[in-house]
Amino acid sequence: MGSKREVLTQEYIKMMTDMIVLCVTLALSLFFWVVSLTMSAVSGNLQPVSPWRWLFSILVPLMLTARALRRRSLDRSGALAALLVGFVLTMANYSFFSALLAFFITSSRLTRWGAAKKKKIDADYKEGGQRNWVQVFCNGGAPTELALLYMIEVGPGEIPIDFSNQYSASWMSLSLLGALACSAGDTWASEVGPVLSETPPRLITTWKEVPAGTNGGVTPVGLVASFLGGAAVGVAYFVTQLVTVSDLHLADPQWPIVVYGGVAGLLGSVLDSFLGAHMQYSGFDASIGKVVSSESATTQRICGKPILDNNAVNLFSSVLIALFLPGMAWGAWPR
Structure with a gap:
């Protein structure tokens, strides 16, 4: 009888918590809407943002980060950082x-996939991923800055990629997409390659075989996975454009977004591997039989120097892709 009461009490507390969160979210949405109306009236040239957009931008990231926290895809600091990135x-x-969303969901699922084999390879493997705020900002920091610049340029809203009419906004949109696709491609390569590859990875700088888990090691399976990961992000972007942009037929063709995402994922993964081979230390620790990223008396160096960690390499790769790849797309984009 007592256990039944405890279950009912827990369900009641959960229901009340959900109601409180919903009420707070509605209040925040209305508050931001009033602020938007006030700023629009004062400046005279800003369009007020719909309260429903505020509500969606707060409520949906909140629900997703709460779910990720329960599933241990994020720790508490990572959840707060992801909430900020998702809102912006x-x-x-x-x-x-x-x-x-495509990057986060696919990456989280692939991190759990093949866990038994990854534990044998990765000395730093964490169950579920457990990304912290540093990892979230290294993957989402550049897109967040680009999203803020986008809002300053054209305001909140959906517009097609169209260099003829929206040059700056199109450039920033492709930069943001490239950064996310780069992160997705690198994650897909590092999560799929070790599980499915039947051959040892090769160091990207020398093409010599290296143990699985070596920074800078690549496999054909991993490279294909990196392209598919970037393309998955591009597909999500493209489909949302089809659903939300009414005058899409008046702009440049949008289907290259998918190809652009795939190329960004592949190039981002290759760039990440190249930086990792040079600037991340990889050594084989005979005491545990795994590749590690720090020197000790029992490790034998494979490649790299202890200059950057994995988070810094991810950040540099995504920033470089965001900076340079849109320029290539601008010249090749069909009109």
């Missing part, structure tokens, strides 16, 4: 949000 990207453009 959702407010700026729903296509940004869907691209972020």
Whole structure:
């Protein structure tokens, strides 16, 4: 009888908590809407943002981060950082949000996939991923800054990629998509390659065989996975454009977004491997039989120097892709 009461009490507390969160979210949405109306009236040239957009931008990232926290895809600091990144990207453009969602969901699922084999390879493997705020910002920091610049340029809303009419906004949109696709491609390569590859990885700088888990090691399976990971982010962006942009037929063709995402994922993974081979230490620790990223008396160096960690390499790769790849797309984009 006592256990039944405890279960009912827990369900009641959960229901009340959900109601409180919903009420707070509604209040925040209305508050931000009033602020938006006030700023629009004062400046005279800003369009007020719909309260429903505020509500969606707060409520949906909140629900997703809470679920990720329960599933241990994020720790508490990572959940707070992801909530901020999700809010900014959702407010700026729903296509940004869907691209972020595609990256996060696929990466989280692939991290859990093949866990038994990854534990034998990765000395730092964590159950479920457990990404912290540093990892979240290294993957989502550049897209967040680009989303803020996008809102300053054109305001919150969905517009097509169209260099003829929206040059700056199109450039920033492709930069953001490239950064997310780069992160997705690298994650897909590092999560799929060790599980499915039947051959040892080769160091990207020398093409010599190295143990699985070596920074800078690549496999054909991993490279294909990196392209598919970036393309998955591009597909999410493209589909959202089809659903939310009414005058899409008046702009440049949008289907290259998918190809662009795939190329960003592949190039981002290759760039990440190249930086990792040079600037991340990899050594084989004979005491545990795994590749590690720090020197000790029982490790034998494989490659790299202890200059950057994995988070810094991810950040540099995504920033470089965001900076340079849109320029290549601008010249090749069909009109």
